[in-house]
Amino acid sequence: MSEINPVEPPVVAAVPAAAPVVEAVHSEQLLSEVAALPALPGVYRYFDADGTVLYVGKAKNLKKRVTTYFQRDHGGTRIGHMVGKIARMQTTVVRSEAEALLLENNLIKTLHPKYNILFRDDKSYPYLKITALPAMPNVAAEPSAVTFPRVAYYRGAVEKKHRYFGPFPSAWAVKESIQLLQKVFRLRTCEDTVFNNRTRPCLLYQIKRCSGPCVNFVSPQDYAQDVLNAEKFLDGETQQVLKALELRMMAHADKLEFEQAAELRNQMSALSTVLHQQSVDNVSDKDVDILAVKVQGGRACVNLAMVRGGRHLGDRAYYPTHVEDAVFMSAVEVEGEEVAQAVEVQVLEAFIAQHYIDVAIPPALITSAPVGKALLDALSSQSGTKVTAVHNPREQRRVWLEMAQKNAGLQLARLLAEEGSQQARTRALVDALDLAPDDLDTLRIECFDISHTAGEATQASCVVFQQHKMQNSEYRRYKIEGITPGDDYAAMRQVLTRRYSKFGVQAEPAAEPLATVSGRMPDLVLVDGGKGQVSMAKSVFEALGLDLGLIVGVEKGEGRKVGLEELVFADGRTKATLARDSAALMLVAQIRDEAHRFAITGMRAQRAKVRVGGSKLEDIAGIGPKKRASLLQRFGGIRGVAAAGVDDIAKVDGISRELAEEIYRALR
Template identity: 45%
Template sequence: MTESDNQSHAFDHKRFLASTSSSAGVYQMYDDGGKALYVGKAKNLKKRLASYFRSSGLAPKTQALVRRIASIQVTLTATETEALILEQNLIKAQKPPYNILLRDDKSYPYVYLSTDQKFPRLSLHRGAKRGKGRYFGPFPNVGSVKESLSLLQKTFKVRQCEDSVFKNRSRPCLQYQINRCTGPCVDLINEQAYQRDVRYTELFLEGKSQELQSELATAMEAASVDLNFEIAADLRDQISALQRIQAQRVVEGEQGDMDVFALAQSADNYCIHLLFIRSGRVLGSKSYFPQDKLGENKEEVLEAFLAQFYLGSKTRDIPLQIVIPLALNGANVLSDALRQARNAKVDIRHNVRGQRLKWLALADESARQNLLSRTSSRAKVQQKYEALQGILGLAETPSRMECFDISHSAGEKTVASCVVFDESGSNPSDYRRFNIKDITAGDDYAAMQQALQRRYKRLQEGEGKLPDILIVDGGKGQFNIARTVLEDLGVMDVYLLGIAKGTTRKAGFETLILDDGSRELTLDSTSIALHLLQEIRDEAHRFAITGHRAARDKARTTSALESVPGVGAKRRKDLLKHFGGIQGVKNAAVDDLKKVAGISHNLAEQIVAYLKSE
């Protein structure tokens, strides 16, 4: 059931509240342009919505929201838990500016073990868990997964190579030579011995270190009795490695999986620090800095964060225990929603003792330190922004800047980069790259034009946020291209700034191109405004050249045969082996290709036709 009020800019809240239900549900606030401002839930919709329109006691941020309301839509739900789940779905879909929004919506990485294979593989996995096998984690970042994979590779030697590589090896690879793999690809280890190593790996990832060490010790003694001293030495080394790891990571008596949250506050700034605890081990941690859009208190900020963190992502891992630093009014509702999402009871605790209290204290100290560091860094960023405002004579301090750069190698694989800086400094989640096509090789002006057109056409269509300042790395030519693109697209209220290398082409001697291109300015090398522009310019250059090198290297290392229909890994290998390389295949006639096993007359014709077209 949906109730709505489509009043124009002057919202008649009294008439709206008179017809609003007192049931549980979700409300959506819109501005006069029909864009969502805020999504909220309530046990009693009428009472909650009336609180926005009281005559006094509202925070300034809430007053700013209320002034922009043109209409409110209400959706009734059977329970408050249903309202919470619907609220998070709407926030994820609409991304209202006054809600707390998580920028990091990527799923966390896992260690994946493909147990359905004769010789299982260990690998890093992110995303939906569709593969047949076991997933261990989550880990806070890719770096911690790679660290664990490296440790397991050295200790238990379970393969980590791609299946396509594994199936086509004729001799052991470098990993075997440096004693980090047992060579299952060429049958240098039997299935039974390999499965033993897989079992050891599983025990380690499950956190069963004591059981694992006991098994290894028994196996070492048996090997010694049988005079297999080389095997016994390997097992001894594995036990030593495990003992070192256990001393660093494992907490005796704690075997549960849980997430531990702490929250630190300074004025309107918040830091929420998360510890990932799996099988009694701290797998890692991560800090989040949610923006308080409505002047809420600690409890409201943490509750909104937790709801979006767990319910706003379908791939998020929900542990059986969640430890938080303070009591939440909606803890029972959140716990019920998490139970439905996980299909098991989820315990949310704030009064903890023992090791959980120690973890909470560790998370609390990390949150305080990270918030202090961030607020100090943001103060410095704000100082630079204000200096740039003064230099350019802007009415307001810029809150968002974008910078473009072009990278290529003699015209090959041209890539344009767009980096974004906001109030906190660089914002990598908003960075974009553009693969430039259909231009004359090496034409930087055409490349810049194409990138700007693609970027700002999307922004004009409402797919993002326009910057206050657009920076182009280049001289007047690049500047004029950017100005023409903005004029053609009707982009207004964006300050265009060019940054060109001076005559010496050294840092500190850059020339700024301002206004319509008629004014140039050279800043003192000690200017913090210049340092800011250099930082943005260098970041755009780094991001562009990284993308270009990746595209170039991929093109140079990819065989032309990989795109030929009907030519798989085995046939590709046989063709390259028979003709001595791709050039030999390209020069071969249909009859020559037919001499290779598995290549029919029709397939040979397809290969010739495809390679000629390439």
Template identity: 40%
Template sequence: MSDVDEATALKGAALIRDEVTRLPDRPGVYRMIGEDGEVLYVGKARSLKKRVSQYAQGRVHAQRIALMVDLTRTMVFVTTRTETDALLLEINLIKQLKPRFNVLLRDDKSFPEIVIRRDHDAPQLRKHRGAHSINGDYFGPFASAWAVNRTLNTLQKAFLLRSCSDSVYESRTRPCMLHQIRRCAAPCTGLVSLEDYRGLVDQAEAFLRGKSRSVMGTMAAEMQAASEELEFERAARLRDRIRALASIAQEQQINPETLDEADVFALHAEGGQACVQVFFFRAGQNWGNRAYFPRVDKSDEDPEVMAAFLGQFYEDKPIPKLVLVNVEPADRDLLCEAFALKAGRKVEINRPQKGEKRQLVQHALTNSREALGRKMAESSAQTKLLAGVCEAFGLEGQPERIEVYDNSHIMGTNAVGGMIVAGPDGFQKSQYRKFNIKGTELTPGDDYGMMKEVLRRRFARMVKDEEAGEAAPRPDLVLIDGGGGQLAAALEVMADLGVDDIAVVGVAKGPDRDAGLERFFMPGKAPFMLEPKSPVLYYLQRLRDEAHRFAIGAHRTRRTMDMKKNPLDEIDGVGPGRKRALLHAFGSARGVSRASVDDLAKVEGVNQPLAQRIFDSFRKT
């Protein structure tokens, strides 16, 4: 047998021992790979040779590590210049590859922020997610959409900044409703000069940077001066603005006095599960909190879990100057060095022992314990429900992934299909998908045809990914909103695609659409009902209602976008500049539609042929 064949035949500890003979005594990252190329584990090391050799010794290995070693069929190594570089690469690979045996941050949605745009004469205040691609000042993160919406609402009341888009701003000829309810100063119509408006913008920026007392003091002085000058209406407006700012402090449960900017992390592990509660403090204000439930093993030590969580959490997020924790992470100094390299400044990770900072960490820990307790109770109940679903539909095993489909449209227009996903951890909203119905041959309102298109697109993609050797989520159970006809349409598509091994069930509403009288349709069985007060029936109703809610929401969004389309956008030769000029001249698209050719031709940039084309476009039969 050749050396190559011998190395190929090796596996587990024997393969690792063979790899160690060729490894350098340098920093780097290693990947342990199992059958079919599955990445089992990603790790970093100060010395690849010393670290990897520990796996081959067979001593003090936890059962999980022993299993990982036994499953290893090949290894991949990358050397780096420093251990810090190895740590950064390890974090990136873990988030990208999601190895089975690593601690994994599962819920990793981006956080909303507030941005004050600086690319317009009248800066706009708005919510933002994602990359900082807009020229402006960014403030965040906020823990939830609710937290950022609440703050935006308050800032509008206090500083009267516009939130409208540039196209709406340019087309306004009179103040909008937000001005009427005192949430915008209406710079669009000149009710406030651009210089005074920028003063309001500067006040808002100062407030978001933590200078709230200074801003409120200035406003209080202005209110007093207005009152002394008998300008009682202006004084009342300033009073309302001060109250709006004060409401932020009143609504927050914790308001630190000695902390300007920090993130607070508290880890609580129990029964092989873990919760990390994260609180955000910016500008001396509490900007909300969020609970995370990373994938861990009962053999994982808290310092290792905290280190892995922090590394993955900040892989694509801005890092504050101070990170407070209840458990000191493994390799704390190395993490600080890596974070400083990313942030371009010093970053501290501290476990406070006394004072206000310790109180903040303890508060986060209390929230972490409570959140994990609720999660474990929900998981237990969820397991029982899924076992009931398995029994009700005669499935071979408890479903890990349930997909539910529904369509939404009005007389066939703006048709959208929705797919929601549920499993042992509840609704998996990151897996939800919407399908804009594209079939040109469908009869408006053809629900069967719409369902066929949605399922064909969903499962054709799954089949294509599986044939390419890629990991593709495959459901254990598919629920269709509808009766025998919908079920037959679904089964036809599944059979055509060769995925008829997936259980499909139709859920039909009862007479008069009464909840509790649903009938269930399965191939080869007569329609049946579940016990009216069965917990499993309630669970299935929740799944169906969530799919219905999601499909309707997607339909409304699409319909709203269509309604917002301006007829001028469809006319050849009318770009943003001419569109703006026409709207200024006639007030709205309806005003343009009523104008004569001669009046249209008087608008700057519109010649006689274009005026005729605009006139004709509004009179097509």
């Protein structure tokens, strides 16, 4: 592929004889770039005057596709607003439409354009992990974790030496599968350190969920066979597993080894029960993804259900943003050979293209809307295996699709109900506090809370509510230092000063870099506390010359009961009490509780780091287990060591002056 320089158009594209009719808002340079585009496949990006990416698109014919945007009068539509903002353009020529599609969605995931359908990056999918089998199990050796593989829940980068099954749509699906493997094949799930230090079998052995390899209750060969059968089961080869178990059972019976035969019989019975519960009627579909899309009320939901090894593992819902723009953007595609797509098709194709960039794709997709051949070809070339999609399935596949469609509808209805409720809460709070935001959707609330344990590990939290929901990515924690332990007022003064000093009329340059906090003042500042905390916030705002009307304290009511909170104002207004069923009070309580949760989790993490920080000593060169134990015993723990001076540390047996200075520096 090649990048087209937007300033110096390539010679390959001649200017057409008839210049397109364009809107006068665009510069001559931009129009000349559009006119000079080649009739080749590629990807285009539109930018506004601030350099923000507006839209990323692909085209079989760059010249024809991009010219369409500038030829027509789009009026007051959303696409018209978007075209009116275009100040700059970049294009990349590629070899094929499939390449253009892959590049387009890579750019969408990287640049997050304002007018594209976007799916939020989710956490990585969980897997079921079975550690590697040894090449030749050593029968005579003591039992070790290496000899007996472990089955475990796993999330992260995979290692080639182990086997991974999945991905699974949720942690619950992985844990359910592990329980099945425990019931049928009795594989161990304990950590290697636990395994290597067992002297008697654990409770899982007693309830027949483990074969007791830690105490040699099963031979390495038999355990290895159970591991292989478990892997075949997860791969969907259930009938082969049953057949192999039956042959082993008959072989033991012929040798009059009836106890071993009975164990295998019980294993077959458990496996048959699992298969019956899973209702696996069609095991020809071993790995399939089922995708159903529902669009309603300007929002959309894509429900992804997974079948792995012939077993339905569950589903997960995804909610794209900018769906409303898809309707307008599709209208452009009517020109020439382009055909307008239904919104459902656009949402589904956008999900498939963006989702499977980072996730392995199964060979078969079952979809509620048709998927274009170009997309399937691109996915096939990327994965190295042929990918097919079925739009109108039959039999078991149809049952799976109907279930996914029903779940998509239910999840979308729940989302719309929640959003409607949150918007009602936002409006209720605006009315109750007589706020006047420019736009209800942009109302910004920041809430602060202080958390510590008897003055230890004091932290302040700042959570943000905007666009009718909590904005997790904008949460901030502040480590409070230089105050008297337990002084919540001083802690509140410090955090508010650090957060808002850059907005003061006579403030010094910002204490916090703009990249880490919002560039504008919130419409409301909530502090968790009553008159004392509000007075402290008031003094900070007065010193900075900020509006006192922004500060509201959330004071706990009589008996600290939920629903009896009162609102305390810094500008002299009378204390307000909202009704227990007030939507405004519900929103205030939601934000306050989130600030408290965020503060206390940060405080606990910091406290735990200090309390269990004894391992930091062993990271210091020259400190082994004995010296570490001596130091902790002498000073009563890692906190005591950290608080001690060099002279005190040097008095401990075995600690030289040089080593004491190294310890002092490392812990501070």
